[in-house]
Amino acid sequence: MTKATILIVEDEAIIAADLAGKLGRLGYEISGTTGYGEEAVSQARERRPDLILMDIRLAGAMDGVDAATIIRRELDLPVIFLTAHSDQATLERAKLTGPFGYILKPFEERELATNIAMALYKHQAERKLRQAHDELEQRVEERTRELRDAEQALREINLTLEQRVAERTAELFAANATLRDARRAALNMMEDAIVARRQAEEASAERKQADEMVHRQNAILSGINRIFGAVLASGSEEELGETCLAVAEEITGSRFGFIGEFGEDGLLHGIAMSNPGWELCTIYDQAGERRPPSDFHIRGVYGRVLLDGKGFFTNEPSSHPDSIGTPAGHPPLTAFLGVSLVRDEEIIGMVALGNRDGGYGQVELEAMETLAPSIVESFQRMRMKKALGESELFYRQLLESIPGMVFTTRPDGYCDFQSQPWVDFTGVPMAEHLGDGWNRLLHPDDRPRAFAAWRDAVEERAPYDLEYRVRRHDGEYQWFKVCGRPIRNAGGEIVRWFGTALNIDQLVKLQEELLQAKELAEEASRAKSEFVANMSHEIRTPMTVFLMAIDQLLQINADPSSRQLLEMADKAAMALRGLVDDILDFSRIEAGSVEIADEPFNPVSAMREVIEMFDLAAREKNLRLTWDVSQDVPPIVFGDWFKIKQVLINLLGNALKFTPEGEIDVTVRPRGKQLVFVVADTGIGIPEDKCHLLFESFRQVDSSFHRQYGGSGLGLAICKGLVELMGGRIAVQGRNKGTIFSFTIPLKTPSLADLSSADPAAAEVARTTNHARILLADDDPMILEVMNLALTLRGWQTETAMSGAEAVEKWRHGDFNVILMDLQMPGMNGLEATRMIREQEVGKGSRTPIIGFTAHVEARILDDCHEAGMDRVLYKPVEIDALYVTIEQFLAD
Numbered sequence: 001m002t003k004a005t006i007l008i009v010e011d012e013a014i015i016a017a018d019l020a021g022k023l024g025r026l027g028y029e030i031s032g033t034t035g036y037g038e039e040a041v042s043q044a045r046e047r048r049p050d051l052i053l054m055d056i057r058l059a060g061a062m063d064g065v066d067a068a069t070i071i072r073r074e075l076d077l078p079v080i081f082l083t084a085h086s087d088q089a090t091l092e093r094a095k096l097t098g099p100f101g102y103i104l105k106p107f108e109e110r111e112l113a114t115n116i117a118m119a120l121y122k123h124q125a126e127r128k129l130r131q132a133h134d135e136l137e138q139r140v141e142e143r144t145r146e147l148r149d150a151e152q153a154l155r156e157i158n159l160t161l162e163q164r165v166a167e168r169t170a171e172l173f174a175a176n177a178t179l180r181d182a183r184r185a186a187l188n189m190m191e192d193a194i195v196a197r198r199q200a201e202e203a204s205a206e207r208k209q210a211d212e213m214v215h216r217q218n219a220i221l222s223g224i225n226r227i228f229g230a231v232l233a234s235g236s237e238e239e240l241g242e243t244c245l246a247v248a249e250e251i252t253g254s255r256f257g258f259i260g261e262f263g264e265d266g267l268l269h270g271i272a273m274s275n276p277g278w279e280l281c282t283i284y285d286q287a288g289e290r291r292p293p294s295d296f297h298i299r300g301v302y303g304r305v306l307l308d309g310k311g312f313f314t315n316e317p318s319s320h321p322d323s324i325g326t327p328a329g330h331p332p333l334t335a336f337l338g339v340s341l342v343r344d345e346e347i348i349g350m351v352a353l354g355n356r357d358g359g360y361g362q363v364e365l366e367a368m369e370t371l372a373p374s375i376v377e378s379f380q381r382m383r384m385k386k387a388l389g390e391s392e393l394f395y396r397q398l399l400e401s402i403p404g405m406v407f408t409t410r411p412d413g414y415c416d417f418q419s420q421p422w423v424d425f426t427g428v429p430m431a432e433h434l435g436d437g438w439n440r441l442l443h444p445d446d447r448p449r450a451f452a453a454w455r456d457a458v459e460e461r462a463p464y465d466l467e468y469r470v471r472r473h474d475g476e477y478q479w480f481k482v483c484g485r486p487i488r489n490a491g492g493e494i495v496r497w498f499g500t501a502l503n504i505d506q507l508v509k510l511q512e513e514l515l516q517a518k519e520l521a522e523e524a525s526r527a528k529s530e531f532v533a534n535m536s537h538e539i540r541t542p543m544t545v546f547l548m549a550i551d552q553l554l555q556i557n558a559d560p561s562s563r564q565l566l567e568m569a570d571k572a573a574m575a576l577r578g579l580v581d582d583i584l585d586f587s588r589i590e591a592g593s594v595e596i597a598d599e600p601f602n603p604v605s606a607m608r609e610v611i612e613m614f615d616l617a618a619r620e621k622n623l624r625l626t627w628d629v630s631q632d633v634p635p636i637v638f639g640d641w642f643k644i645k646q647v648l649i650n651l652l653g654n655a656l657k658f659t660p661e662g663e664i665d666v667t668v669r670p671r672g673k674q675l676v677f678v679v680a681d682t683g684i685g686i687p688e689d690k691c692h693l694l695f696e697s698f699r700q701v702d703s704s705f706h707r708q709y710g711g712s713g714l715g716l717a718i719c720k721g722l723v724e725l726m727g728g729r730i731a732v733q734g735r736n737k738g739t740i741f742s743f744t745i746p747l748k749t750p751s752l753a754d755l756s757s758a759d760p761a762a763a764e765v766a767r768t769t770n771h772a773r774i775l776l777a778d779d780d781p782m783i784l785e786v787m788n789l790a791l792t793l794r795g796w797q798t799e800t801a802m803s804g805a806e807a808v809e810k811w812r813h814g815d816f817n818v819i820l821m822d823l824q825m826p827g828m829n830g831l832e833a834t835r836m837i838r839e840q841e842v843g844k845g846s847r848t849p850i851i852g853f854t855a856h857v858e859a860r861i862l863d864d865c866h867e868a869g870m871d872r873v874l875y876k877p878v879e880i881d882a883l884y885v886t887i888e889q890f891l892a893d
Contacts, residue, residue, distance in 0.1 A: 004050040005047070005050050006030060008030060009040040009053065015105070035059050041070050052077055054067060054080065054081055054082065056094060080100050080115055083102060091229060100123065101118060101228060104385065118374075220367055227247055228374070241272030244272070251367050254356050257273075258273050267297060268298065299322075300323065306340060309342070313337040315360060333354050335359045337354075337365060341375060351368065353368070405480075406421075416434060422501070450466055461494060547877050548786035548880060552786060597642065597643075598639065599640070604633075609645070610666075611666065614656060626664070628665075633668055637749055647677075652664070666678070674745065674746060675744065677744075682737050685734055773815060773816050774817065775801065777800070777804065777822055777825065777833070779825040787878075788800060796887075804821075817848070818887055819848055821833060821852050822854075850870045851872045852874070
């Protein structure tokens, strides 16, 4: 069987593609697709499809109604209109074209199949009727021609007979036998003429019957069009039911009728009743109570229709076996016809008609069985229309509730919808937003960027996120954050874009204010850092001389009275150094100029070293100081032990200060990939509401004038900064009596190569070397004098220089193991001298370690030192033991 061909006329590419896919699945062949009325007429003339699906509203000058009018007039091809909504005038124009149906958007595949099948059937029936009508006219014409021929022959025979009678009257008497034969022949010819006339009358009856059939089919098709037109025009199911009932009554000639639908209670509920007599009609229920005819039990002649699922008629309903009589007020029933309403092979209701003049016959039954599917479909469409309206209302309210503005576009990026807030904000009519009109409302500086980003998003099928300015109705531009997301079907194809635009103008202005505030704060921070750096240099340089001089005096002066004064000065100097170190350590941490070493150390030996520093002080306060390193801790780990020790010293110093009695316990244990240090005491404790202040700079739990304990308030802030720089975390926890401080550092264990390079024996050999030659460069004579004394007491040979140029010159003519280089010197500074030495070392195959000295704490100073070629940097005031250890490390290498 040849597939039916269908021409799709739809200007929405998505809907046209969806139609083509559904028609292909239904087994139809697409003869073409177009979105313009002129092209639809041209393709229809050229390809002569079996059916045309025509959208009422089309692009171009010719809409669907005009195109259908030409096609129907010139080509007599069936047309089904596609529409989502239309005004009454357009519907009236559409009716004049004689459409074969309406399909209300959106539609389902089953709905599409039903309408197409009915249209093709109707067109085929009309074509057959026209063919039968033509054949009938041909037969009648042939029979009429034969009858005329017979009548002509008869006239000729009569004429001949008359002539022969006139001419041969005398012979007639003599030739009786011949005359009888002639008369018999004439009688036979007359009988043939009668037969021909009877056949002509029969052909005329057949033609009348065919005309009646065509008229009935036209009435049914016209009624179907009325029903589906009522779907668009009716405001309720009752109005639609009244139209359906009026069509059924006109087609069957019935005086009244009824349409009902099954409810969940199993009763038949009335949708529409046509005769005023029903208003007075009442029905007795099983309890004998009278009620209006609204909910019917399944019984009587109408019950037979619902139980059998087949239509039937009776012209003697009162004597029918299923008759239960008519209720009070019911019009007398002289004839009955009923058909069931079926959806998805399930009986959902029925149409009942009554009292046709002359009774009902098979013709009326077949007409109603033809009309019934359209009635079912119309109610389904009506409910879909209602559901669609509710859905549209829901989504409209949903869009209005979104905090922002909404837009949608076609798959190609063409904007086809902007929400009302867009229109209200811009003061521009909706039509000017569509297409790419929205781009003209953007700030001139933002238009190229926004449009290019949108074009790229559409081409790459990727999300769209951008911020740009939009012109408000009063001319002011405000910032919006615009996001667009593709909406895909089950096959992954983009069917639409959905976007939102959120007004962020206040946020942008706030961010600008915050940025300005941040720049001011950073400027203030830079000024503070520069001040601290300058003060550092001015304080730490004389402190270096002061501390190293006291240290040397203590080593060379044995007079008890002098040593007592020197020890007092040393303690005061160490306290002052601790305060300055706290301030400068905090500044270095803030400036990011703290270097974290990664060297091997033994946790047990290291912890023993720290505990021994506090053992005497704990015994003097009668406190029990205990410590334990878990056996699970590796014997050698990598890290910055100097920084760890600094944190432990601070925590143990606080514990010792704030614990009048009891004990202090220090433990070290591994936890996953971390090493955990815990310092617990039984001291005065910390209120829970004060714990959050402990790690803030310049904050103390008791900051009153009469507070019992001193301190700068920087110790724990420095601990927090150092721990976090090492990649760990520090915490405090109160308990019934006392406080628990804990901090973690990453647990890193050395490889065999690391262990061999950290051999203690090799370090010990280096420490015993006393033949090293050291070049000391500093512009401060006192620094040179005290450091020269300290290095000489260690057994090392020294030579001094008071400028960078002098240091370079002496390095060039001397053989030095280490260079100690101050950064700030007149003429050539330490950084310039270091660069020159490194440049002159190229090609010599040797490298002299250079240890820098500085009182500055900025991060850039450390970067400059490393970039110039320094191997290590020490901060003033220099601790003599740290200086010794650093020099010995380079001598060991």
